[in-house]
Amino acid sequence: MTREELFQNIKRKQSFLCVGLDVDLKKIPQHLLSADDPIFEFNKAIIDATADYCIAYKPNLAFYECYGIKGLQALEKTVNYLRTNYPDQFIIADAKRGDIGNTSKMYASALLENGGYDAATVAPYMGSDSVKPFLGYPGKWAILLALTSNPSAAEFELQPLEKGGYMFEEVLRTSSTWGNADNMMYVVGATQATMLTQIRQIVPDHFLLIPGIGAQGGSLEDVCKYGINSKCGLIVNSSRGIIYAGNGTDYAASAADAARQVQSQMATILKDYNI
Amino acid sequence: MTREELFQNIKRKQSFLCVGLDVDLKKIPQHLLSADDPIFEFNKAIIDATADYCIAYKPNLAFYECYGIKGLQALEKTVNYLRTNYPDQFIIADAKRGDIGNTSKMYASALLENGGYDAATVAPYMGSDSVKPFLGYPGKWAILLALTSNPSAAEFELQPLEKGGYMFEEVLRTSSTWGNADNMMYVVGATQATMLTQIRQIVPDHFLLIPGIGAQGGSLEDVCKYGINSKCGLIVNSSRGIIYAGNGTDYAASAADAARQVQSQMATILKDYNI
Numbered sequence: 001m002t003r004e005e006l007f008q009n010i011k012r013k014q015s016f017l018c019v020g021l022d023v024d025l026k027k028i029p030q031h032l033l034s035a036d037d038p039i040f041e042f043n044k045a046i047i048d049a050t051a052d053y054c055i056a057y058k059p060n061l062a063f064y065e066c067y068g069i070k071g072l073q074a075l076e077k078t079v080n081y082l083r084t085n086y087p088d089q090f091i092i093a094d095a096k097r098g099d100i101g102n103t104s105k106m107y108a109s110a111l112l113e114n115g116g117y118d119a120a121t122v123a124p125y126m127g128s129d130s131v132k133p134f135l136g137y138p139g140k141w142a143i144l145l146a147l148t149s150n151p152s153a154a155e156f157e158l159q160p161l162e163k164g165g166y167m168f169e170e171v172l173r174t175s176s177t178w179g180n181a182d183n184m185m186y187v188v189g190a191t192q193a194t195m196l197t198q199i200r201q202i203v204p205d206h207f208l209l210i211p212g213i214g215a216q217g218g219s220l221e222d223v224c225k226y227g228i229n230s231k232c233g234l235i236v237n238s239s240r241g242i243i244y245a246g247n248g249t250d251y252a253a254s255a256a257d258a259a260r261q262v263q264s265q266m267a268t269i270l271k272d273y274n275i
Numbered sequence: 276m277t278r279e280e281l282f283q284n285i286k287r288k289q290s291f292l293c294v295g296l297d298v299d300l301k302k303i304p305q306h307l308l309s310a311d312d313p314i315f316e317f318n319k320a321i322i323d324a325t326a327d328y329c330i331a332y333k334p335n336l337a338f339y340e341c342y343g344i345k346g347l348q349a350l351e352k353t354v355n356y357l358r359t360n361y362p363d364q365f366i367i368a369d370a371k372r373g374d375i376g377n378t379s380k381m382y383a384s385a386l387l388e389n390g391g392y393d394a395a396t397v398a399p400y401m402g403s404d405s406v407k408p409f410l411g412y413p414g415k416w417a418i419l420l421a422l423t424s425n426p427s428a429a430e431f432e433l434q435p436l437e438k439g440g441y442m443f444e445e446v447l448r449t450s451s452t453w454g455n456a457d458n459m460m461y462v463v464g465a466t467q468a469t470m471l472t473q474i475r476q477i478v479p480d481h482f483l484l485i486p487g488i489g490a491q492g493g494s495l496e497d498v499c500k501y502g503i504n505s506k507c508g509l510i511v512n513s514s515r516g517i518i519y520a521g522n523g524t525d526y527a528a529s530a531a532d533a534a535r536q537v538q539s540q541m542a543t544i545l546k547d548y549n550i
Contacts, residue, residue, distance in 0.1 A: 022378070062374055062381035068389055069351065072344055096374055098398060099337055100425040103297070106337035114343055123373060125400045125420055127427030145400055150375040152402030155449055160437040167434065167442065174430055 001090050001118050001139055003182050003207070007231045009055045009088055011275060014267035016232050018056035018092065018209070019259060020239025021046065021078065022063045027244050029251045039067065039074035044081055046243050049256040053263035056090040056235055057082060058209075079116045090118045090235070092209070096145065098123035098130040105133040112140040119143050121187060121209070124171045128178050135179040142184050146172050146199070149189025149212030172202045181205040188227070190218020190236070196226035207233050213262075214241030220262070224269045232275055238262060276365050276393050277414055278457050278482070282506045284330045284363055286550060289542035291507050293331035293367065293484070294534065295514025296321065296353065297338045302519050304526045314342065314349035319356055321518050324531040328538035331365035331510055332357060333484075354391045365393045365510070367484070371420065373398035373405040380408040387415040394418050396462060396484070399446045403453050410454040417459050421447050421474065424464025424487030447477045456480040463502070465493020465511070471501035482508050488537075489516030495537070499544045507550055513537060 010016050021043055025033065028042045035041040047057065059078060064071035082089055093115060097107040104122075111120040112134065119141035122131050134142035147157050147168040157168040165173075172186065181203075188199055190212035199208070208227055212218040213236055220236060227234055242262070246254025285291050298314050307313040322332065334353060339346035357364050368390060372382040379397075386395040387409065394416035397406050409417035422432050422443040432443040440448075447461065456478075463474055465487035474483070483502055487493040488511055495511060502509055517537070521529025 060374070060378055060381075062372070062378045062385065066381040066385040066389065068385075069344060069347055072347060076344065094374075096372065096398070097337070099335070099369075099371055100423065103335055103337045106335075106341040110337065110341040110343075114341065123371070123398045123400050125398050125431060126423050126425055127430035127432070129425045129427040148375065148401050150401055150404045152404040155402035156400060156442070156446060157402070159442065159445060162435040162437050167431070170434060171431060 003231065006055070006090055006207070009090070010232045010270075013052070013055055013263070014270055015053055015055055015263040016234050016236055016266055016270075017054040017259065017262050018058050018235045018237040019046070019050050019054045019242050020094070020211070020237050021057055021059040021243065022239045023243075024063060025067070027247070029247050029249065031249060037074055037077070039064070039071060040077045043074070043078040045252040046255050047078075047082060047086065049252040050242065050259040051086050051089065053256070053259035054089070056092060058092040058094050058237055060094040060239075083116050091116065092143065093117040093120040096121050096123045098126050100126065101129040101133060104130045108133040108137070112137045119185065121145065124175060128175070131175060132178055135183050140183070142179065143209050144171070144175055144184060144186055146186040147188050147192050147195055149191045149218065153189065153192070169198065169202060172199065176203055176206070181207070185209050185235070187211065190220075190223050193218060193222035193226055196223065200227060200229070204229060205231070205233070207235060209235045209237065211237040211239075214238045220265055220269070228269075228273055232270070236266075278506065281330070281365055281482070284365070285507045285545075288327070288330055288538070289545055290328055290330055290538040291509050291511055291541055291545075292329040292534065292537050293333050293365075293510045293512040294321070294325050294329045294517050295369070295486070295512050296332055296334040296518065297514045298518075299338060300342070302522070304522045304524065306524060312349055312352070314339070314346060315352045315356075318349070318353040320527040321530050322353075322357060322361065324527040325517065325534040326361050326364065328531070328534035329364070331367060333367040333369050333512055335369040335514075358391050366391070367418065368392040368395040371396050371398045373401050375401065376404040376408060379405045383408040383412070387412045394460065396420065399450060403450070406450060407453055410458050415458070417454065418484050419446070419450055419459060419461050421461040422463050422467050422470055424466045424493065428464065428467070444473065444477060447474065451478055451481070456482070460484050460510070462486065465495075465498050468493060468497035468501055471498065475502060475504070479504060480506070480508070482510060484510045484512065486512040489513045495540055495544070503544075503548055507545070511541075
């Protein structure tokens with residue numbers, strides 16, 4: 001999906017919401033556990049309930065890998081279901097991969113070529129070799145970790161450098177020369193909203209994937225105030241706040257309500273910015 | 276496996292070789308492609324041929340994930356085969372995972388609890404939250420990326436910090452307080468052998484996992500000269516140089532020869548250091 005197509009979806013649906021499909025069998029409604037494939041059943045119901053209110057889905061691969069082959073089969077079914085029934089959704093593999101060049105090529109192929117994803121999150125520590133293989137697929141995206149939403153982000157990402165600025169700024173500055181705003185995005189935690197001003201100075205045009213709204217405590221208003229650009233430039237993720245909004249038999253309706261509520265906040269904001 | 280058990284294996288086998296099981300269907304002997312499960316067939320033959328000469332195996336997960344569910348099933352079979360037939364081998368999931376705390380917990384569970392691995396490689400960028408979940412399994416290990424063997428390691432890992440030293444030294448210094456030499460190791464590329472002196476000043480006791488010997492150009496002598504300690508403290512990985520030593524029907528014998536050759540070099544070195 002191109003940047004323009006993504007922007008058109010955002011305008012049309014008045015939403016820049018991404019629903020995080022982080023399925024935990026301990027948290028899903030317990031009546032689903034007797035189904036043939038509880039993970040897929042849950043995802044399918046959540047997708048059908050929320051697709052009108054979001055423009056992207058983001059399964060985090062850890063939540064599937066921890067259930068072994070069965071978990072990965074459920075993930076494959078989920079991605080196929082999205083591809084078939086909701087072709088306008090942007091599908092992000094939240095995988096945080098990264099390795100030496102010849103190995104990153106394998107990860108990129110697994111996710112962007114064979115996996116059916118539009119984008120994959122990538123870790124920057126090992127540098128350009130580990131990221132560039134994800135940039136070779138037209139219409140596909142690498143989403144590089146820049147400044148994450150977890151408390152210990154401060155330990156390395158916020159290390160002041162001898163040359164000035166923080167480590168994450170060096171990551172933004174250097175990596176923005178490897179690709180462009182049409183094949184790279186950045187992960188910036190919503191808990192770091194005030195940092196978005198500095199970030200927008202370095203990458204004014206790139207889309208930012210913003211986790212940390214809801215359960216992790218970030219504010220949507222702050223994120224938009226400091227991070228929005230003329231093409232929106234934001235994909236805001238919510239996982240637990242939407243998919244676990246309810247845990248009875250009406251869990252899908254609760255998820256729909258939660259997603260609709262976020263979308264309606266987003267619509268108000270987008271109007272303010274004439275998008 | 277405890278540090279002492281690992282050391283005893285090294286002494287007994289006079290080897291600190293790890294064989295990297297990075298299977299690429301384009302590179303394995305083509306007569307295997309007609310087998311039911313070519314990946315597992317190849318791994319099984321390589322393991323049987325090399326187990327006498329090494330103390331560890333390290334499948335890199337990218338090479339399996341790129342073949343989808345089939346690849347992951349072959350990997351699962353490979354780990355089970357090792358666990359059953361070679362219980363004294365140290366099995367490393369080269370996964371380079373890392374995410375926010377609750378998600379890293381899922382990766383740790385997938386690899387160290389359900390996956391049957393002794394250790395998993397972990398990326399440090401997101402800080403302690405993302406690494407600590409891997410430290411909660413007795414006898415299991417997190418192997419943190421410190422200074423990697425790829426050319427672009429220089430971009431971020433070798434960034435000079437305002438407080439002095441390089442980024443990778445800050446990673447070593449900070450992370451060594453999260454665990455200890457009994458549950459953490461570090462990845463240090465063989466192509467960075469002269470840096471090992473500085474590294475040993477920060478982490479004198481930790482085991483170092485050293486990739487980059489062979490295909491990537493690192494020297495075994497240099498690595499030992501600067502990195503060995505009284506408990507050996509080194510696990511040196513070779514992948515392509517061993518598993519693709521031959522590609523005819525006698526590929527396993529060629530792999531055995533290549534592994535034996537490295538082991539014999541290692542035995543000479545270990546004797547020099549009275550190990």
